[in-house]
Amino acid sequence: MTDLSAVLARADENMPQSLERLFDLVRIKSISTDPAYSADCRKAAEWLAAELNALGFEASVRDTTGHPMVVGHHAGSNADAPHVLFYGHYDVQPIDPIELWEDDPFDSKLKEFGNGRKVITGRGTADDKGQLLTFVEACRAYKDVHGSLPVRVTILFEGEEESGSPSLKPFLDAHAEELKADYALVCDTGMWDGETPAITASLRGLVGEEIIVKAASRDLHSGMYGGAAANPIQILSKILAGLHDENGRVTLEGFYDGVEETPSNLKASWEAMTGGDVDLLEEVGLSELSGEKGRSILELIWARPTCEFNGITGGYTGQGFKTVIAAQASAKVSCRLVGDQDPEKIRASFRAYVRSKIPADCSVEFIEHGGSPAIQLGYDSPLLTKAKTALSDEWPKPAVIVGVGGSIPIVGDFQKLLGMESLLVGFGLNDDRIHSPNEKYDLTSYHKGIRSWARILAALAKK
Known part of the structure; x- marks a missing residue:
């Protein structure tokens, strides 16, 4: 023995x-x-x-x-x-x-x-x-x-x-x-x-950011100001929409610095571990992969970085309808990081991108919600x-x-x-x-x- x-x-x-x-x-x-x-x-x-x-x-x-x-x-x-x-x-x-x-x-x-x-x-x-x-x-x-x-x-x-x-x-x-x-x-x-x-x-690591876009000094009547006054919800929507390209990649400058490709043998082993991407998605009532195209579901959630929207608010959200242009709108955004991505560089790049999309007579505030490397x-x-x-x-x-x-x-x-x-x-x-x-x-x-x-x-x- x-x-x-x-x-x-x-x-x-x-x-x-x-x-x-x-x-x-x-x-x-x-x-x-x-x-x-x-x-x-x-x-x-x-x-x-x-x-x-x-x-x-x-x-x-x-x-x-x-x-x-x-x-x-x-x-x-x-x-x-x-x-x-x-x-x-x-x-x-x-x-x-x-x-x-x-x-x-x-x-x-x-x-x-x-x-x-x-x-x-x-x-x-x-x-x-x-x-x-x-x-x-x-x-x-x-x-x-x-x-x-x-x-x-x-x-x-x-x-x-x-x-x-x-x-x-x-x-x-x-x-x-x-x-x-x-x-x-x-x-x-x-x-x-x-x-x-x-x-x-x-x-995966994490960068959490909250952004608050402000325009007019108060909520505005959409009939009296619509088409003329800046709309924070519209501005915020364009900002968020621009964070991904048509292939699902994040558009922030330098975002993929430090991200390496997953070894091919590891990707093959991951693909063999599942019954398929659809099988895993069906457990949560979905049928199509989102995110970067050409990646398996395990590679996407284990080895690729993301930029996700976790919450968005602005304007009237109560019962019924109110024709208002909100004075401000906000969103909570989290980036999951992999490899050698630098959380502070990602945060700086994100803020620079957002600021570049804010009209001259509007403003934006940022609230940091943590950051850690992968x-x-x-x-x-x-x-x-x-x-x-x-x-x-x-x-x-x-x-x-x-x-x-x-x-x-x-x-x-x-x-x-x-x-x-x-x-x-x-x-x-x-x-x-x-x-x-x-x-x-x-x-x-x-x-x-x-x-x-x-x-x-x-x-x-x-x-």
Whole structure:
């Protein structure tokens, strides 16, 4: 039996106790957004610190201005192996509406889910207590067999992820040297399907802008001023319409600076993962792709930048009809960024374009609504390659490389504040009902998630 196979066998043997530990953690009502559960959040932090200490970590509960962090360190057995920072969060969403739950949300249990599937029920099982424990239990199996870990490990468990992480950035700033590692491991994502593991290699960035176009000093009667006075709604409509050309590309100067083409082999794998663009759109009642022409739906939402209109107001919007020329009109616009696009350059280009379309006797105001760059793990990264091989060895189907159309703030924080790339591997499924009543986590996700992390740790230890 090889070193790894012995660890995997131990993870299998430990499953009954591993399940009981997850049940115990889920029973702690660590709802971070409700002050009534502050004591429960601390209880969850203390529970995790105790578990880590029992495994030989030097772990402690660290106070913040909000709920506490848990930090643990383990030296590992190989000084030449990489140092990893594993992140997870122990806080959970509220359980409302309670009447829609089939079982007590904090009395976790194993349950049949149909077609022979077994699931672990309860709030936080998939988001994120079950996920974070897959890593802890993989460490346990290693410690049981070898007495140590194959790499140096730092663990950071947060208690405010579900309430905006207000304490996280200050904590990272204050403890940057302690927490800095070669790279971060994040287990708060999901699988492509029940048999296909996934690694998230890209997250799109964001630029948010609100524009307010002003013309006359007051609303005007359209019969008395129509055709003569500037109409902010018309001006705004022309501005928005001009942001895309006939092929769906964004027209802002320099918008595509830093955007590279997706590797052809990756595009081919994405196209093979779906039943077709129309199939995915039909789920939301649509039948035709929008955006850039000649791109598949997964490339559009994972690897291409966008400029979307999220809200527009102006004039009379109440019941009935009012013949008025509004004094002002406004729109909220967001750009999703990829590659090396610079959020501030995109913002400056957007504002310059808008100003160029404003008549001389009108004005425009801008309100900034955040900005962050995209996150991209190199498709040829050794980290990604090792993890992909490890996952493919565990699951029925080979691991796939995916993107996320939105952002995961912690990944940006790790890159910006600690200078670390993040490997995002999770075992959640689309039907886990996170944030909703009857949240669950598949028993297979938990069991093979533990085995998967054991394989990844072994792979990372190899040169």
